[in-house]
Amino acid sequence: MGRSPCCSKEGLNRGAWTALEDKILTAYIKAHGEGKWRNLPKRAGLKRCGKSCRLRWLNYLRPDIKRGNISNDEEELIIRLHKLLGNRWSLIAGRLPGRTDNEIKNYWNTTLVKKANAQSASLQSKIKSPTKCRPITTEPTTVDQSSPTASRVIRTKATRCTKVMIALESPPPLELQVPTTNQLQVSDLSPAFCSGDDGQELHNLEQDASQFFNFNFQASNGSELQVDYDEYNQDLGIPVHSTTLEEPMFKEWNTDSILEGNATLDLEAITSLLDSAEWP
DNA sequence: AATATTACCAACCGCCAGGGA
DNA sequence: ATCCCTGGCGGTTGGTAATAT
Numbered sequence: 396m397g398r399s400p401c402c403s404k405e406g407l408n409r410g411a412w413t414a415l416e417d418k419i420l421t422a423y424i425k426a427h428g429e430g431k432w433r434n435l436p437k438r439a440g441l442k443r444c445g446k447s448c449r450l451r452w453l454n455y456l457r458p459d460i461k462r463g464n465i466s467n468d469e470e471e472l473i474i475r476l477h478k479l480l481g482n483r484w485s486l487i488a489g490r491l492p493g494r495t496d497n498e499i500k501n502y503w504n505t506t507l508v509k510k511a512n513a514q515s516a517s518l519q520s521k522i523k524s525p526t527k528c529r530p531i532t533t534e535p536t537t538v539d540q541s542s543p544t545a546s547r548v549i550r551t552k553a554t555r556c557t558k559v560m561i562a563l564e565s566p567p568p569l570e571l572q573v574p575t576t577n578q579l580q581v582s583d584l585s586p587a588f589c590s591g592d593d594g595q596e597l598h599n600l601e602q603d604a605s606q607f608f609n610f611n612f613q614a615s616n617g618s619e620l621q622v623d624y625d626e627y628n629q630d631l632g633i634p635v636h637s638t639t640l641e642e643p644m645f646k647e648w649n650t651d652s653i654l655e656g657n658a659t660l661d662l663e664a665i666t667s668l669l670d671s672a673e674w675p
Numbered sequence: 676a677a678t679a680t681t682a683c684c685a686a687c688c689g690c691c692a693g694g695g696a
Numbered sequence: 697a698t699c700c701c702t703g704g705c706g707g708t709t710g711g712t713a714a715t716a717t
Binding site for chain 3: 677678684695696
Binding site: 410411430431432433445446449453482483484485496497500504 | 701702703704705706707710711
């Protein structure tokens, strides 16, 4: 006997989410909170599997999701954590506020695997000829200026960021010490990369991290997130019910109210943990 | 300019663990 | 103790944009 599916898939929408579905899901969760995923689609009037709703919310719609490319610092952290934790994406993501396990998994599978392979190849060649040092080539950090509020179009398709636009008022880029080739090689073998003179790095990282969260998730004015249930339900061919989404429900929709007070990246603590002898 | 290939990422799938009945 | 439900996780797939030929 096979396992019963999480929900009946008949008549359900599949594939990319539409902007309207996103609005409905967002509004519903804002009003009723997360959880009860199985019942959520029916109650929200969505023709989606509950699992799909959960995934969409966690990976895309959550207001504390950090959009934009992975920074070099995050990348280094991912690499180090992956070394320690393996493919425990949720654990890794838990140490990178605003990043989802899916995003990190994708990033690893598409980008870092190649770098890791290149590194190991480099390491092997280094062992054969120790004088040859191949530094890790890090791609230039790009800044995706398309915040969730920057556009009303909710992109659900894969988008590649190839053009970099840096706003004049943007904070100066992180002045991280670029690790020397030797340091990288050492880090390749042990989690001791961050030991030593990285106090300033961590300070900068912390500052940078706080910038991630000090912005206000632009509380949508009611009209922008207003969901026309009637129209949507008619489109779906389901009975119209009178769900009213009150505008005030969006008033406190910002990261300050959603994130915990200490949600800023405690990279220092993370690094200390990684470097501590107690870490397995 | 057209076509083929590659890169990327959102979404899906199946399995598993924890908790409640 | 057992069963069932729910939520969560990691692997994989499919679609599309970008790039190469």
